[in-house]
Amino acid sequence: AQKVTQAQTEISVVEKEDVTLDCVYETRDTTYYLFWYKQPPSGELVFLIRRNSFDEQNEISGRYSWNFQKSTSSFNFTITASQVVDSAVYFCALRGGNTGKLIFGQGTTLQVKP
Amino acid sequence: DVKVTQSSRYLVKRTGEKVFLECVQDMDHENMFWYRQDPGLGLRLIYFSYDVKMKEKGDIPEGYSVSREKKERFSLILESASTNQTSMYLCASSTHPQGFEHEKLFFGSGTQLSVL
Numbered sequence: 001a002q003k004v005t006q007a008q009t010e011i012s013v014v015e016k017e018d019v020t021l022d023c024v025y026e027t028r029d030t031t032y033y034l035f036w037y038k039q040p041p042s043g044e045l046v047f048l049i050r051r052n053s054f055d056e057q058n059e060i061s062g063r064y065s066w067n068f069q070k071s072t073s074s075f076n077f078t079i080t081a082s083q084v085v086d087s088a089v090y091f092c093a094l095r096g097g098n099t100g101k102l103i104f105g106q107g108t109t110l111q112v113k114p
Numbered sequence: 115d116v117k118v119t120q121s122s123r124y125l126v127k128r129t130g131e132k133v134f135l136e137c138v139q140d141m142d143h144e145n146m147f148w149y150r151q152d153p154g155l156g157l158r159l160i161y162f163s164y165d166v167k168m169k170e171k172g173d174i175p176e177g178y179s180v181s182r183e184k185k186e187r188f189s190l191i192l193e194s195a196s197t198n199q200t201s202m203y204l205c206a207s208s209t210h211p212q213g214f215e216h217e218k219l220f221f222g223s224g225t226q227l228s229v230l
Contacts, residue, residue: 009154035218045204045221091156101172102219104149104157 002027004094006105013082014113021077021108023092029053034068034075035093035102045091051075082112117141120205120222127229133192135225137205144209146188147219148172148180151202163188195229202226 003026013019025034036048049059051068059066063080079086092105121136139146145164149157149172159172161180169180177199181189188207192199203226206219 004156006156037219037221043202043204043224045206045219047218047220050218093157101159101162102147103159106154106156 002029002094002096002103004092004103004105006090006092006108008108009106010109010111012111012113015084016081017112018078018080019082019110019112021079021090021092021110023075023077023105025073025075025092025094027094027096029096031096033095035095036066036075036077037091037093037104039089039091039107041088048077079110082110084112084114086110087112118205118207118220118222120203120225122225123223125225125227127192127195127227129196129229131192131195131229133195133227133229135190135192135203135205135227137188137190137207137222138186139188139205139207139220140186141207141209141220142185143207143220144185145207146182147206147208148178148188148190149204149206150174151204151224157204160190195227197229200227200229 005024032053034051037045039045056068065078067076089107089109091107094103118139127133147162148160151157158174160178163169163182166185179191202224204224205222208219
């Protein structure tokens with residue numbers, strides 16, 4: 001069975017702090033894809049990143065960075081120098097190689113205070 | 115700009131009513147999905163469709179049905195609404211039916227359904 005766990009329900013930080021959102025996944029597939037989505041207060045989920053299971057290289061995009069470690073089945077997301085506009089619910093998701101089904105974690109609500 | 119439009123942002127229905135949630139995408143995407151979002155449970159897949167008139171059950175299809183008569187439109191139907199179907203419903207679409215390697219989902223803004 002496939003499963004995604006985001007153990008942090010809510011995180012509150014002060015602007016300019018760094019924050020890491022944890023994601024742990026379970027799958028028996030050898031080929032799989034991991035995603036992060038952001039859901040701002042408007043409600044529409046926005047795609048942030050996709051990673052396939054063969055590419056463990058970490059990625060940085062501006063203030064965002066992602067750490068993929070197969071050994072610990074984790075795909076963590078770090079926001080550097082957080083801003084108020086980063087306040088949102090963040091979802092980690094997993095898809096097995098042969099299916100279009102995307103399995104989401106429970107979500108982490110991030111509040112960045114000014 | 116890509117667009118997934120859900121017909122209602124808020125909806126209030128009574129127990130036993132038949133409810134239709136409509137979703138339209140303007141990107142000519144093959145794949146369409148219905149999720150429900152509940153606090154502490156994340157998003158759970160109800161139904162999805164890879165093509166017109168095709169449908170596949172997701173993880174929680176009980177109490178729901180879907181219709182995909184046209185490529186751009188995917189409807190979620192609650193045959194007899196119940197209070198435990200009060201939730202946020204999210205529609206999504208994606209392309210690349212031949213392989214999912216490069217697929218990403220585009221979401222609508224959601225419909226908050228309250229069943230009284």
